[in-house]
Amino acid sequence: MTKPENVTPSPVNIGLPAGKMPQLRVMPAPSDANVYGDVFGGWIMAQVDIAGSLPATRRANGRVATIAVNSFLFKNPVFVGDLLSFYADIVKVGNTSITVYVEVYAERNRLAADTVKVTEATLTYVATGEDRKPRQLPPLESLLHV
Numbered sequence: 001m002t003k004p005e006n007v008t009p010s011p012v013n014i015g016l017p018a019g020k021m022p023q024l025r026v027m028p029a030p031s032d033a034n035v036y037g038d039v040f041g042g043w044i045m046a047q048v049d050i051a052g053s054l055p056a057t058r059r060a061n062g063r064v065a066t067i068a069v070n071s072f073l074f075k076n077p078v079f080v081g082d083l084l085s086f087y088a089d090i091v092k093v094g095n096t097s098i099t100v101y102v103e104v105y106a107e108r109n110r111l112a113a114d115t116v117k118v119t120e121a122t123l124t125y126v127a128t129g130e131d132r133k134p135r136q137l138p139p140l141e142s143l144l145h146v
């Protein structure tokens with residue numbers, strides 16, 4: 001009889017921020033890569049914009065438009081097959097604007113044990129009305145979930 005292999009279970013989410021929920025989890029496909037096989041920065045920027053817009057939309061209780069990308073850092077490359085987790089936190093709120101800090105972590109080959117922070121960015125969104133003009137943010141107390 002063969003002895004069972006001594007398999008250590010894969011640790012779960014080592015390296016991902018503890019106690020936080022990602023806004024988005026996405027795996028880039030070959031069609032998202034450049035000719036060198038790394039993922040396009042523009043594809044990552046689009047996902048960051050989507051992830052950042054989610055807490056902004058909840059805070060605005062309605063539609064928002066991206067007015068500024070204040071900073072963007074591609075600290076490490078992203079590869080096809082990485083599992084990306086996008087974390088987004090509101091860092092500043094004005095009359096009509098919401099500024100969000102987004103961090104992106106890659107689990108290399110979908111292995112949580114090999115996690116790398118790949119990107120961080122700060123974006124500003126503006127709450128807009130049906131007319132696409134800036135709209136005053138609702139008071140925090142009027143919102144059920146932010």
Ligand SMILES: CC(C)(COP(=O)(O)OP(=O)(O)OC[C@H]1O[C@@H](n2cnc3c(N)ncnc32)[C@H](O)[C@@H]1OP(=O)(O)O)[C@@H](O)C(=O)NCCC(=O)NCCS
Binds near residue numbers: 066133
């Ligand atoms: C978003 C939009 C409606 C805002 O209208 P606007 O007249 O330019 O806005 P305002 O000058 O009144 O500024 C609105 C808010 O944005 C802030 N803001 C303006 N320029 C900014 C900048 N460069 N960086 C950060 N915040 C900025 C202002 O401080 C203000 O915030 P506050 O009300 O909290 O004080 C308009 O700029 C627009 O339609 N832009 C195109 C949006 C778009 O197509 N995005 C891509 C797809 S979503």
